Amino acid sequence: MVEFKTIVNDVKTGKSYNVKVSGHHANSLNGKNIGEIVDGIFVGLPGYKLKITGGSDKNGTPMRSDLPGPKRKKLLLSDGLGFKERYPGERKRVGVRGSTISSEIVQINMAIAEYGPKAIEELLPPAPAEGAKAEKH
Template sequence: MVDFKVVVSDRKAGRAYNIEASGAAASAFVGKKIGDKVEGAALGLAGYSLQITGGSDRTGIAARKDLPGAGRRKILLSKGFGFHPEHEGERRRKTIRGNEITQDFVQINAVVAAYGEKSMDELLGKAEAAEN
């Protein structure tokens, strides 16, 4: 059985929500790519639409949007996501995961693309925490 931790960022409210996804909720993400949109109903967010922005596997290797496929690859990086050069002109071969979500992922990052009628706090049962 597949289990994911989905981190949903609400840019309008400036908050992020950690949601555990397993079973049918997790299978809604498998096979999707970074940049694809997913209905939030699978996570209990009725009326919301989420856009996948990234993720990582159990060893912490991040996924890149511009790397097609599902597996890990060692690619030569000079800048950008997954590598921060220490010297000008530095390049290094790093292991990066492809942009397709598979069962090997542990965390999936997403942002809210379309909002529903109720707030996320109400839908996730965190209204009491927001009031305090």
């Protein structure tokens, strides 16, 4: 059974929401590509439309929208997603994953494209802030 960690970004407020998707909702996301608009019912947001913006596999290999298919490939990159140059003109062969969601994908990033009737705070709890530390007692 496929299970995804889905990060839903609210573009109005800048908040992100972490949602686990499993079962038949996760199976219906298989085969979708980066840039596609999907129904929000898959992540518990009825009435919302979500745009798939990216993702990564279990090793943290990012998905690229310009690479078709679900396979992992090594590309010679000079800049862009999956590579940050250290000096001008640097190129490096970097492993990236294609733009199609498959069973090897663990995390899917989505942005809200169309808002529904209910507020998103009512339907989903906000994700903990990145780098947030537990308070010491």
